[in-house]
Amino acid sequence: MILYILIAVILLIYFWFRKRYSFWKDHGFQYLEPSIPLGSMGGVGFKEHLSEFMKRQYDYFKNKAPAFGIFFVANPVLILTDLDLIKDVTTRHFESFHEREFYINEKADPLWKNLFTAGGQEWKDLRTKLSPTFTSGRIKMMFPIVAEAADRMVEYLKPQRMLNEGLEMKEVYAAFTTEVIANVAFGLDIKCLGHPENEFRKIAKYIFDPPPWVNFKNFMIFSVPKIAKFFNMTLNPQFVTDFFMNTVRDNMEYREKNNIRRNDFFQLLLDIKNSGEGITSNEIAANSFIFFSAGFETSSSAMTFCTYELALNQDIQDRLRNEIEDVLENYNGEVTYDAIAEMKYLDMVLNETLRRYPIIDSHLRKCVKEFKIPNTNLVIPAGVGILIPVVGIHNDEKYYENPEKFDPERFNEENAKNRVPYSYMPFSEGPRICIGLRFGTMQAKIGLVKLLRNFRIFPSDKTLIPMKYSPSSGFQAPLGGMWLKLQSIN
Incomplete structure (x- = not known):
């Protein structure tokens, strides 16, 4: 029977x-x-x-x-x-076609109810509220935060530059951008370079390089959303949700109690909330989370593939470095927002990187x-x-x-x-074009400028030629990491 x-x-x-x-x-x-x-x-x-x-x-x-x-x-x-x-x-x-095909379990997985996943009028209202936080003027205010983190990256690299096998640069870039995004999205001055045990860095790694069974679970959630909903499945495990929700709550309470204001994304979200425009604490957490998740990985991946191509094309690297120095002569050698805006070849190099290796x-x-x-x-x-x-x-x-x-x-x-x-269309097109594209490109450009002013970049014995990708990675990522050699210029 x-x-x-x-x-x-x-x-x-x-x-x-x-x-x-x-x-x-x-x-x-x-x-x-x-x-x-x-x-x-x-x-x-x-x-x-x-x-x-x-x-x-x-x-x-x-x-x-x-x-x-x-x-x-x-x-x-x-x-x-x-x-x-x-x-x-x-x-x-x-x-x-105004919605994204995306599974949301709002009650169990509140961090995924954000600008990226929202649709219809909810998306439109949220986009209207958040758009002023990504104007050129607001991003320019965040420039010093990014530049300071880039300087720390350079200082971290200096004593390690001549290792024979090269350095695994994807992790270096990811640590740099994690520091930046944790600062502007949550107002936290963390140190990830040389500190892989940092909680933000561990969470970031888990999100984009989870265990194989988590990848399979997420694939099934996307593939059979009705079954996922029936079993109350979530994309984020509870410890990731708790970490971000607690981080946002603690930071909000600290700033309000001590009357602290900073020129960062988190402050702009608080200002929207306090203006009575209808953004909730959960929405602040969810949108800080998506800004963090998308912001650190996209920029670090762009830097990864850009320096890979610069290592393989020394003539392009030389021309770019010459442009950087020529432009900075007019700014007393100081890397500023306006100076980077004048670097046309840098823009061309980054655009070609995003053509060849579109991160999304x-x-x-x-x-x-x-x-x-x-x-x-x-x-x-x-x-x-x-x-x-x-x-x-x-x-x-x-x-x-x-x-x-x-x-x-x-x-x-x-x-x-x-x-x-x-x-x-590396950042999509139309009304749902990436809202953070200006910040993401600025972050990558600052890191590249600081790096190229201090180092020549070469392939190492472990550099993948031709490129091979890690099958399980959420975004395109080199199999086994991005191994490059650095030679000090100064």
């Missing part, structure tokens, strides 16, 4: 999957054939990184259809290949209202998740000749004017 029941259950599951896997065929879309039970992405996170999967599938389908379907386990997701359609989704018909390799949206793709008979059903394969588009020879070559001249003034719209 038990055997018959077991066979019946297996057959029911099998036919449910088969029915589910007919979704894209029923809607007339080309799709990547899935396999029970993991769908189209069985090797992602184990054998290959998501960016490698995304680029390969984009290259296969880009000339076949404006979009194609895949399955995250049993969850249908549409990947866009046509730039005009991407413009529709991100900008022209934003009202049909795929942007996420959700179709909230049925949408017919122009000039086709294809209709995107409401409720479907959307992925924009930035890594594929940025490395498409149709838009960038010889895309594997690192060439900052792609972003000189003339080439920038001729670039195909929506072929470069």
